[in-house]
Amino acid sequence: MKQELEQLLRAALSRLAGSTLSQTPPVSAVVVERTREAQHGDFSSNVALRLAKAARKSPRELAAAIVAALPSNALVARAEVAGAGFINFYLTPAAYAGELESIHAHGARYGESALGARERVLVEFVSANPTGPLHVGHGRQAAYGATLANILAAVGYDVSREYYVNDAGRQMDILAVSAWVRYLELCGEELPFPENGYRGDYVRALAQDLKSAAAEASLRRPAAAVLAQLPADAPAGDKEAYIDALIARARELLGPAGFREVLELSLEAMLTDIREDLGEFGVTFDNWCSEHTLAASGAINHALAVLESQHRLYRKGGALWFRATEFGDEKDRVVVRENGQKTYFASDIAYHLNKRERGFSRLIDVLGADHHGYVARVRAGLAAMGQPPDCLEVPLIQFVSLYRGSEKIPMGKREAQFVTLRELRTEVGNDACRFFYLMRSHDQPLDFDLELAKSRSNENPVYYIQYAHARVASVMKQLAARGLAVDRAAGLAAAARLTESHEQAVLQTLTRYPEVLEQAAENRAPHALAHYLRELAHAFHTYYNAQVFIVEDAALRNARLALVLAVQQVVRNGLTLLGVSAPETM
């Protein structure tokens, strides 16, 4: 509807070009918006106000000329000049009837559009290190990324969802050695647990896995051999030096293959856990991209070669540096350390170059807010490798604080008592969990109240929306119980009977859905959809209380049922994008 009105305005403007206007204004000047007040019509445009100065006319005068030049259209009952020079559009009943019909015709696909023009977008999200279970912060990133991807796909982007697995580097060694030490404990060895090791219970589970997998305790070594001549651990010594020495010792005692076995098994177990956790949460990926595999394929060397060919690298102090400052970063960055090791940054830019080379024109990285320093660096890297720097977008997801009522739950990785996503989902349920994560803007810190999310009351917005869906289902059951059936065609044909103010309000809200989806996609703002669904549910509940749907008059009854079924359809479509179920009963 909105786009059609914009086209009408553009047509009017080009008719005026050469006379009233010196030239046809740019497409971006033509903006049509929903009105806030019913007395201002259904849609409104401020083009005349924007163009008045250039046209050397008063806004109202120009608006009148534009209105006079508007082609006639079946959607528009009348267009008039109002206020300072706004052009207000009043739609015909047929316009709404047509949109109602469209909802029924498109069903689950209503709201989809071609806005994205099949542009290939890679949405990378979660990408948590596989060194422990996901926590509530990852949950927010998962909900955001999955929903954003759903919405982008709905408006016509060719979307791929990816999880980047940081399975190379020291933190994997630390995980492996943590699991191994727990395994040795299980075998009956007595040795201290490293200060810098991973302490969570899941590491003990990994040790159990190791024990059942390792035939005849083949990975067991005497504690004395493990600990011989190791430096002191914290607090007396350096915990970093200690764990590195312990890793080296493990490699030495188990051999490269044995150590690799421990590492692989731990990694696989963690990834399986993460994959299942996310799967239960309704979050799936098209690709799990392994850093280790990427590095083994030569991607990092390739990226470094590209940088070298552009003369963006230099040596200083034995290390290889990238001239990031030439691309807007605050300092140059090391890509290969003095010891010959490539940095995490090197593999990061290699990964992003790889994304581009796989054919994705737009890269969206969903990251935690604490990663914001990383954005300028990676963008600099992309630019230096000849990629357009604005192809990378990084929505930063602010932190989640958990509350039980008014009491804040302390969190912190170090204390090993941080709340996992699984615990949260188990306690409040997947639906409430996803909705609560999504109802706040992602750049706003989130206070997640467990009591509220669990409450089955009017305080809880999830149920409010789901209830609207279930209520429609209930109406249909009542209908059947009275020996009646819906005649959708008859209802749509009688759409002109939907003249009550509540019916107009429901229609008006329903027809906004495609606009909401496009806006949510363009602003990367899934929460806009959550808010819209609450408004739609409100319009419906109000209507439900004000009017009886199952009336004697068959034409009116079918028209109302067609309207109410359309509400159910749009609620279901929206909830599906949010990853929230749409129940038939509550």
Add this chain to the structure above:
RNA sequence: GUGCCCGUAGCUCAGGCGGAUAGAGCAUCGGCCUUCUAAGCCGAGGGUCGCAGGUUCGAGUCCUGCCGGGCACGCCA
């Protein structure tokens, strides 16, 4: 110190490519179940949009400065 995010009703937050009288939920107060699910609806009160300037026909929205809060600034991963 430098950079990023944020500051809107008692509380939690929408509204941010400038647009007409700033909204919602919760909380508070008052109403509505013999009639399609009351997990619902209707009504009332509640605001210096952090502060000060600027840009213009028009600023919660854009610009500058300040105040306040959060986060980040490694040859860690």
